[in-house]
Amino acid sequence: MYENNDFVDKKLRLLLDDAVFFLEEASECQPEESDNANIKYRKLLRESAFTRTSVLNSALLLESAANCCIATLDISKALLSDIDKLRVINKFEYYLEHINKDKKIDRGLGITQQVTELVSIRNSIVHPKPYKSEWVKIDDKTKKVDLGETQFLKLPNSFWMCKYHHAESALKASLNFLSYYFCDLCQYREHEVWKIIFGSNDGQDPQKWIGVNEKYGFNVSFLVNVQAVKEGEARFEEHLKTEAMKNNS
Numbered sequence: 459m460y461e462n463n464d465f466v467d468k469k470l471r472l473l474l475d476d477a478v479f480f481l482e483e484a485s486e487c488q489p490e491e492s493d494n495a496n497i498k499y500r501k502l503l504r505e506s507a508f509t510r511t512s513v514l515n516s517a518l519l520l521e522s523a524a525n526c527c528i529a530t531l532d533i534s535k536a537l538l539s540d541i542d543k544l545r546v547i548n549k550f551e552y553y554l555e556h557i558n559k560d561k562k563i564d565r566g567l568g569i570t571q572q573v574t575e576l577v578s579i580r581n582s583i584v585h586p587k588p589y590k591s592e593w594v595k596i597d598d599k600t601k602k603v604d605l606g607e608t609q610f611l612k613l614p615n616s617f618w619m620c621k622y623h624h625a626e627s628a629l630k631a632s633l634n635f636l637s638y639y640f641c642d643l644c645q646y647r648e649h650e651v652w653k654i655i656f657g658s659n660d661g662q663d664p665q666k667w668i669g670v671n672e673k674y675g676f677n678v679s680f681l682v683n684v685q686a687v688k689e690g691e692a693r694f695e696e697h698l699k700t701e702a703m704k705n706n707s
Contacts, residue, residue: 468526468657473519477629478670480512484622502619510583510617512625516632517580520573523636524549526655531556546577554643561643569638572610572631579613579628589616626674633676640680651680 487505489498524546528538531553541552547570551563564570593601605616611627614620640651648664664682671678678684 466657468522468655468660470519470522470526470655471657471660473515473522477512477515477519477625477632480508480515481622481625481629484508484512484625488622505622506618506620509620509622509625513576513613513617513620513628514580514583516625516628517576517583520577520632520635521546521580523639523655524553527553530654547574550639554639558644561645563639563643567638568610569631569634573635575608575610575613576628576631579608579611583617591616630674630676633678633680637677637679646680648680648682 484505487501487508489501493501525542528541528549533541541549544552547563547565554561554563565574589605591603591605593603595601605614605618607614611624611631613624613627640646646654664687667678667681668684668687670676671682671684
């Protein structure tokens with residue numbers, strides 16, 4: 459729980475910005491036909507590194523959002539310490555129980571399964587362990603290994619080599635879930651969400667999220683009502699045209 463004079467650095471805006479930034483960086487590392495083998499390989503390495511970073515930030519912003527929600531509750535430090543040990547999805551459920559008991563997170567929903575998987579991937583990155591698979595002989599000179607992929611997001615089990623679309627899938631999953639959680643379950647308007655997830659030094663910048671929606675098709679309804687903004691802009695443009703016609707008549 460915060461006091462009115464507290465300065466609060468909530469981190470979520472930073473994580474969200476980084477997830478988008480590294481997604482865009484990964485998308486710009488696509489090899490071209492004119493590239494030689496060395497340049498193609500270097501671009502693939504950069505694409506993979508940017509993708510991993512974007513995926514990690516997409517997962518971390520889920521945890522940050524859950525912690526931002528919990529921090530608004532008027533609870534004791536002892537209880538807060540216990541809640542902090544919960545899984546990310548359980549933190550979301552705990553908060554929802556306090557503000558809208560009639561709603562429950564659907565664990566069987568695809569977007570919920572995706573973010574649960576994404577948090578698990580985050581844990582495997584933050585707490586790295588050896589990943590084992592078998593070599594398969596192709597011929598006397600060639601062997602290959604199938605590292606497999608995750609069930610819902612189709613991300614590689616080993617993050618040795620990642621592609622741009624993996625970062626896109628991860629960020630889409632995070633934003634879909636947060637829109638579902640804040641808008642459908644908590645039934646918040648975007649300005650109410652801003653107060654929860656953004657810190658004292660964070661700007662809301664709705665035009666940025668509208669741009670992300672237009673470029674990638676991501677659901678950003680917890681950040682901005684894209685349709686309402688576009689309808690407002692259309693009405694304003696129509697008003698300007700009407701005024702211009704009056705002045706010219």
